[in-house]
Amino acid sequence: MIRLALGTLRRHRGAYLGTFLAALLAVALLASGGLLLFSVLTTQPPADRFGAATAMVSGDREITLTITKEKKDKVKHKTKSERLTGAGTLPTDLAGRVAALPGVAAAVPDAAFPVLLATGDNRPVRGADDAPVIGHGWASAALTPFALRDGTAPGPGEVVLDADLAARAAVQPGDPVQITSRTGVHTLRLSGVAAPAGRDGLPAQGALFLADAQVREISGLPGPTAVAVVAAPGADHSALLAKLRTEVGDAPVLSGDDKVRADLPSALPDYIGPISIFGFVIGITAFAAIFVLTGTVALGGRQRLRELALLRTVGATPGLLRRLLGVESVLVALLAAVPGCPIGVVLANLVAARFRELGAVPAQFTVRTNVGVLLAAVGAGVLVVFLSARIAGRRAARIAPTQALAETATAPGGGRNGRLLLAIPPAGAAIAVLTFVPMGGPLGMGMGFVSCALLLCAVAAAGPVLVRPLAAGAARLVGAAGVTGWLAGMVSRAETRRVTAVAVPLTLMFAINATMLLNSTLSTKLASEEQALRTAPAAAQVTAPGGLPLGTVERIAALPGVTGTAAVLPTRVVLNEGGKPEDHPAQGLFDAGTERALDLGVRQGALAGEGTFAASDDLADARSWRAGDNVDMWLADGEPVTLRLSAIYERSRGFGDVVLPARLVAAHDPRGLAAMVALRGDDVTARVRAALPALTVVPDSAAASAGDAQDQQAAWELLVLISLGFTAIAVVNTFAIAAGARRREYADLRLAGATAGQVWRMATREAVIVVAVGLLMGAAVTAIVVGAFSTAQDGRFRLIVDAGTYLGMLGGVGLLGLLAGSVPTRLVLRRGSLPTIAEGR
Incomplete structure (x- = not known):
C-alpha cells in the first residue's frame, strides 16, 4: 500500500501540491502556537534575588x-x-x-x-x-x-x-x-x-x-x-x-x-495574561487549520475521481481506495511537516517579539523550542489530514466503475436532510452560547469567537444546501453580463459542491477575522466613550510619570479655586465566588470638594467613603448584590476586609469593577499611587502649574483614554493578522486546486470552439459568483455574532460597528477571492498547459 501511495504521489505531484501547502501552514501555525503556550507555561523567573538564603x-x-x-x-x-x-x-x-x-x-x-x-x-x-x-x-x-x-x-x-x-x-x-x-x-x-x-x-x-x-x-x-x-x-x-x-x-x-x-x-514578570493570549492563539489556529485542511483535502480528492473510478474497474474495493487515500495523505502531511516545524519556530519568535513591543507579554519572555511540542504539532496536522482524507474518500470511493468511461466523474452526493442534521448541533450550540453566556462580561470576546466557530461549522455542514439558493441569485445577476456570464451561472448552479468547497474558505476568512476585529473595535470604542463620560465634569486632568502620592493629591485639592477633585488609584481585589477566589480590577477613589469631578454613572445608592465600596452593575448583577449588603474581600496585599456596598455604577469599562476608599488602597497596595487626578474649578490648569510645575496638566478635552484598551486592540489586531494571513493563503490555495481540477473541462471548451479569452472570462464570472456567495455567508455569520455581542455591551444592536473596518475587510477579502479565482485559470489556459486529445478521455 505504501509503495502504491508513493507511486501515485510521484505521478500526481500537482494534485497534492495544495494539500501539501495547507498541511505545511497548519503544522507551522500549530507549532508556533504550541511553542508560545509551552514557553509561557514553563517559563521561570529570570533571577533569584534570594540566592544566598537557605x-x-x-x-x-x-x-x-x-x-x-x-x-x-x-x-x-x-x-x-x-x-x-x-x-x-x-x-x-x-x-x-x-x-x-x-x-x-x-x-x-x-x-x-x-x-x-x-x-x-x-x-x-x-x-x-x-x-x-x-x-x-x-x-x-x-x-x-x-x-x-x-x-x-x-x-x-x-x-x-x-x-x-x-x-x-x-x-x-x-x-x-x-x-x-x-x-x-x-x-x-x-x-x-x-x-x-x-x-x-x-x-x-x-x-x-x-x-x-x-x-x-x-x-x-x-x-x-x-x-x-x-x-x-x-x-x-x-x-x-x-x-x-x-x-x-x-x-x-x-x-x-x-x-x-x-x-x-x-x-516578577506576570505570565497570567499571556497564558490566555497564547491559548487563544492556539484556539484560532487549530480551528482554522482543521477547517482549511478538511476542505482542501476534500477538494483535492475530487480531482482524482476519474482515477479512482479506473481503479474500481480493475477490482479495487471502496475500502482499499479509502486506505490508499489515507496513506497518501499521511505521507503528504509528513513531508509538509519537514519545513513546517522550522517555519513554526521562526513564526513563534516573530509573534513573541511583536507581543513584547505591545507590552502584552513581559520584556524578558523568550520562546523555548521543545521537541515534544513540535512532534505534537506534527501529529495533530497528520491526524487532521488523515481524517479529512478518510471522510472525503468515503464518498469518493463509492464512485461507480463505469464513470471512468464518462467525460466527467462526479462523486456520489450526500442527502439534503443528512447535511441539515449535521448542521443542527453546532448551530444550536452557537445559539445557546449567544443566548445564555453573558457576552457583556469578561468572557464576551472569547465566547464571540466560540460562537463564530460553531456557526462556521454549521455553514460547512450545510454548505451545498445554503449555497444553492445564494448561487442561483448571484448567477442571475452575473448572467446579465452576456453569454459568458450566463454560462458561468449555469456551471455554478450545476456544480454547487465545487462552489461550496471554494466559497466556504472565503466565508471563514471574512467571518472569523471580521468578528474578532469588529468586537475588539467595539470594546475599545465603548471603553473610550465611557472614559470620556466619566471625566466629562472635569475641567482638567493632572498626571505624572508613574503616578502621584496621595499627599500630593491632597495638596492639589487644597489649592485655591479648586472646587472638585477626584483621584483614582489602580489596584486589584479578590472576591470569593462560590468557593473560588477571583481577581477583579478596582480603583481607589479620592473625592473632595463641593463639586464632583468624576461621574461614574451611579444608578443605585451613593458613594459614601470610608468603610464602604461601590461595584459595577455587571458585578453587582452577577453576584445579586444590593446597596447596603456587607461583602468580604481581600485587598492587594491579602488583607481581608468587610465593606458595605453603598453604590452601584454603570461606567466601568476601562475603569474597574470595584471602587474602594483611596486611603484603604494606598495602605494596602504596594504602589498606592494615583494614576490620574480630575479637577473642577476656575482656571485650575494655571493654578496647578504655578504651584506644582513638575506635574502635567491638560484640559479634559485633550486627555487621552486609558492605554490598556489601545494595547488590547493592538494585540487583537496582531491575532487577526495571523489568522488573516493563514486563511488568505488557504483561499488562494483552494482556488488554485479548483482551477487545476478543471483542466479537462477547459480543454473541452477550447475544442468546442471557445477562445482562451472566453474561457477566462467565464471563469472570472464564476469567481464573482463564488466570492459573492462566500461573502454573503460570512457577512451573515458576522452579523449574528457581532449583533449579539453589541447588544450585550450596551443594548444597541449593531451589524457593522465600524464602517471603515467592515468595508475594508469586505473589499480586501472580495478582491483576494477574485484574484485567486482568475489568476490560476489564466495560468491553466496558457498554451501547452491543457490536455490534448491524445492524452485520452
Whole structure:
C-alpha cells in the first residue's frame, strides 16, 4: 500500500501540491502556537534575588480557598488559589524568633516595595527592559548577594543603586536622586553603587537600597514582606525547614527554586495574561487549520475521481481506495511537516517579539523550542489530514466503475436532510452560547469567537444546501453580463459542491477575522466613550510619570479655586465566588470638594467613603448584590476586609469593577499611587502649574483614554493578522486546486470552439459568483455574532460597528477571492498547459 501511495504521489505531484501547502501552514501555525503556550507555561523567573538564603519565610502571596463536598460516602476537597498583586507582611519580631532557632546562622528581614526613580532633573529611570524599580533595606543586599562597587552603604537620607540603574540615571555617589513611593516624594543622596557578582543588576527588576532604619518611613510597610533564613554550617536543612514551619505557623516556608516566590509579585514578570493570549492563539489556529485542511483535502480528492473510478474497474474495493487515500495523505502531511516545524519556530519568535513591543507579554519572555511540542504539532496536522482524507474518500470511493468511461466523474452526493442534521448541533450550540453566556462580561470576546466557530461549522455542514439558493441569485445577476456570464451561472448552479468547497474558505476568512476585529473595535470604542463620560465634569486632568502620592493629591485639592477633585488609584481585589477566589480590577477613589469631578454613572445608592465600596452593575448583577449588603474581600496585599456596598455604577469599562476608599488602597497596595487626578474649578490648569510645575496638566478635552484598551486592540489586531494571513493563503490555495481540477473541462471548451479569452472570462464570472456567495455567508455569520455581542455591551444592536473596518475587510477579502479565482485559470489556459486529445478521455 505504501509503495502504491508513493507511486501515485510521484505521478500526481500537482494534485497534492495544495494539500501539501495547507498541511505545511497548519503544522507551522500549530507549532508556533504550541511553542508560545509551552514557553509561557514553563517559563521561570529570570533571577533569584534570594540566592544566598537557605530558605525564605513569606507573607501572603495568594488567596487560597478550599471547598469540601460530601458525595455519598466520599468527602472531596477542592482547593483554588488566586495570585495577589501585592505582598502581605510578617510580624516585626519574626526575624528575631527565627534567628534564635537551632541551626540558623542569620535571619534577615526583607522589605520589598515599588518606587519611582528620577534623577535630579526629574527624568524618570527604569530598569533594563523597562523593568520596575524595587526598594529594599540595605540588609537585604546580602541575600543576592550585592556588593558595593563604589561609595559606601546608605545612611539616613541616602540610597544605593544597582550598577545598571546608576548607569541609566547617569549619576554617581554624591548626586541627588528622587524616589516616589506611596508615602510621598523623597529626595536622597546617592551614597554608593552595588551589583551582584559578574552582573550589573538583576534581570526583570532594578534594585534600590535604603538605610534599614528608613525603610518603614519611605515604604509605608508595617513589617517585612519576607524573612530570609541562612543555615549555619553543617546544619541539617530538612530538620531546619521543619523547625521553621513549626515556628512561623501558616506563613509559607520556601526553599530551592521556590524561594523566588517570596519576592514582591509586581517585581516578577506576570505570565497570567499571556497564558490566555497564547491559548487563544492556539484556539484560532487549530480551528482554522482543521477547517482549511478538511476542505482542501476534500477538494483535492475530487480531482482524482476519474482515477479512482479506473481503479474500481480493475477490482479495487471502496475500502482499499479509502486506505490508499489515507496513506497518501499521511505521507503528504509528513513531508509538509519537514519545513513546517522550522517555519513554526521562526513564526513563534516573530509573534513573541511583536507581543513584547505591545507590552502584552513581559520584556524578558523568550520562546523555548521543545521537541515534544513540535512532534505534537506534527501529529495533530497528520491526524487532521488523515481524517479529512478518510471522510472525503468515503464518498469518493463509492464512485461507480463505469464513470471512468464518462467525460466527467462526479462523486456520489450526500442527502439534503443528512447535511441539515449535521448542521443542527453546532448551530444550536452557537445559539445557546449567544443566548445564555453573558457576552457583556469578561468572557464576551472569547465566547464571540466560540460562537463564530460553531456557526462556521454549521455553514460547512450545510454548505451545498445554503449555497444553492445564494448561487442561483448571484448567477442571475452575473448572467446579465452576456453569454459568458450566463454560462458561468449555469456551471455554478450545476456544480454547487465545487462552489461550496471554494466559497466556504472565503466565508471563514471574512467571518472569523471580521468578528474578532469588529468586537475588539467595539470594546475599545465603548471603553473610550465611557472614559470620556466619566471625566466629562472635569475641567482638567493632572498626571505624572508613574503616578502621584496621595499627599500630593491632597495638596492639589487644597489649592485655591479648586472646587472638585477626584483621584483614582489602580489596584486589584479578590472576591470569593462560590468557593473560588477571583481577581477583579478596582480603583481607589479620592473625592473632595463641593463639586464632583468624576461621574461614574451611579444608578443605585451613593458613594459614601470610608468603610464602604461601590461595584459595577455587571458585578453587582452577577453576584445579586444590593446597596447596603456587607461583602468580604481581600485587598492587594491579602488583607481581608468587610465593606458595605453603598453604590452601584454603570461606567466601568476601562475603569474597574470595584471602587474602594483611596486611603484603604494606598495602605494596602504596594504602589498606592494615583494614576490620574480630575479637577473642577476656575482656571485650575494655571493654578496647578504655578504651584506644582513638575506635574502635567491638560484640559479634559485633550486627555487621552486609558492605554490598556489601545494595547488590547493592538494585540487583537496582531491575532487577526495571523489568522488573516493563514486563511488568505488557504483561499488562494483552494482556488488554485479548483482551477487545476478543471483542466479537462477547459480543454473541452477550447475544442468546442471557445477562445482562451472566453474561457477566462467565464471563469472570472464564476469567481464573482463564488466570492459573492462566500461573502454573503460570512457577512451573515458576522452579523449574528457581532449583533449579539453589541447588544450585550450596551443594548444597541449593531451589524457593522465600524464602517471603515467592515468595508475594508469586505473589499480586501472580495478582491483576494477574485484574484485567486482568475489568476490560476489564466495560468491553466496558457498554451501547452491543457490536455490534448491524445492524452485520452
